[in-house]
Amino acid sequence: MAFFSPVIIGGKTLLPLDNLFSFSPWQSFAAQFGVRVPHNELLSDLILENYVWKGFIVEALNGRQLPLWNPYILAGQPFLAAGQHSALYPLSLLFYVLPLARAYGYYIVLQLLLAGLFMYFFARTIRLERFGAMVAAIAFIFSGFMVVSVVHPMIISAASWLPLLLAIVERLVRTQEEQTGGATPRPVSYIPWVGIGAVAMGLQFLAGHVEIAYYVILVTAFYAACRIGIYWWTTRSMVQAAKLALAVGLLIALGVGLAAVQVLPLLEVVTQNFRQESATYSQVISWAYPWRRMIAFFVPDFFGNPSHHSYVDVFSRQVVTELRNFRGEPISTIFWGIKNYVEGGSYVGLLPLLLTLVAVWKARNRYVWIFFSLAVVSLLFVFGTPLYAVLYYLLPGVKQLHSPFRWVFPYTVSVCVLGGSGASWLARRRVDSGGHSVQRM
Numbered sequence: 001m002a003f004f005s006p007v008i009i010g011g012k013t014l015l016p017l018d019n020l021f022s023f024s025p026w027q028s029f030a031a032q033f034g035v036r037v038p039h040n041e042l043l044s045d046l047i048l049e050n051y052v053w054k055g056f057i058v059e060a061l062n063g064r065q066l067p068l069w070n071p072y073i074l075a076g077q078p079f080l081a082a083g084q085h086s087a088l089y090p091l092s093l094l095f096y097v098l099p100l101a102r103a104y105g106y107y108i109v110l111q112l113l114l115a116g117l118f119m120y121f122f123a124r125t126i127r128l129e130r131f132g133a134m135v136a137a138i139a140f141i142f143s144g145f146m147v148v149s150v151v152h153p154m155i156i157s158a159a160s161w162l163p164l165l166l167a168i169v170e171r172l173v174r175t176q177e178e179q180t181g182g183a184t185p186r187p188v189s190y191i192p193w194v195g196i197g198a199v200a201m202g203l204q205f206l207a208g209h210v211e212i213a214y215y216v217i218l219v220t221a222f223y224a225a226c227r228i229g230i231y232w233w234t235t236r237s238m239v240q241a242a243k244l245a246l247a248v249g250l251l252i253a254l255g256v257g258l259a260a261v262q263v264l265p266l267l268e269v270v271t272q273n274f275r276q277e278s279a280t281y282s283q284v285i286s287w288a289y290p291w292r293r294m295i296a297f298f299v300p301d302f303f304g305n306p307s308h309h310s311y312v313d314v315f316s317r318q319v320v321t322e323l324r325n326f327r328g329e330p331i332s333t334i335f336w337g338i339k340n341y342v343e344g345g346s347y348v349g350l351l352p353l354l355l356t357l358v359a360v361w362k363a364r365n366r367y368v369w370i371f372f373s374l375a376v377v378s379l380l381f382v383f384g385t386p387l388y389a390v391l392y393y394l395l396p397g398v399k400q401l402h403s404p405f406r407w408v409f410p411y412t413v414s415v416c417v418l419g420g421s422g423a424s425w426l427a428r429r430r431v432d433s434g435g436h437s438v439q440r441m
Contacts, residue, residue: 045151085208088206123136139415158216160204161200172248173227175189201256202255293337297348358423362425367417375410375414381407382407
């Protein structure tokens, strides 16, 4: 609420309306309103696409119609089937009852709040201390990936549900572990957690970003495989491990079924859109992060920031606003990265990274190794190593995803959990008056 107070109580909007002055016909009026260059041209998608989609939905509903077809692009195209507008997502109700200019702020705050609550719930589910769980939740909410993605509300909407799904998988496995480890066997019912998980899975599909939804399924399946594998290794009970795997599979299947009203039309559209077989493997890999982009994982503005249109000369102590490149040509922004700032949003924070080292060095439990492995694999995908070929050639639909860099999302989740684990380990440590380290259970 404090971070977004200008758009909650300050009378401002998240919509970059000034970006319209870069395009006709508004460009003709730019000088009249004193607009030289947009504050951040990378935000334009929010006003050129998402805002228009939401306005079209509101217009259709006011006319008591379903927005099935968009007649305003060329000869028209499917609208509701495309799904990226998140028209059927429950939280999108805010856009239908509030003025659009104000709804975006409230929507983003509510979605980030859910993301933090779900991460906190997952961290507590894997038995992190409250302090560690809070660190994980705050790191997730304010990670570079989540903050720069507010210009794509459907991305953070889908991404927010992953921690809850991981928590539900953990609860399923924990239920079986507690039954197996008890003195007397008790009947185990997976139904409550499967039901809750199916609802969460369905909602993240309706959130409007099929690529992030794909990653959510893959990460959930990876975590389930690790936890079920650990359970089988410790109990040697193949039957119970198979039941857990079936429960997770049923959760995913029911979630897809609950979102079928959106998923089935989307599947038909996907097979006929321009991305089908439109890029080769070498082209897709070329859109991954270059290795020098690793610097931005530690210094997010090393390659500049497109929202900066001036700099402070430390020698003359003056603010320089007339920017020029090395040829002396005028430029409008301080940014020289090969990836744009939104796609390059990989910074999680120095403290979570340091706490990750603490977790790997000291905590070293099953959860640390699971998420450390996920972080490493995600980075290998992000930087376009040959490992990405496994996804490209073996998984359906991945050939249409021209963005290996978006594996920074699972990396971000992993670092947040690892950072929380490191903070939790520190929270358990106490030093007595004699200087001896003790462990608090």
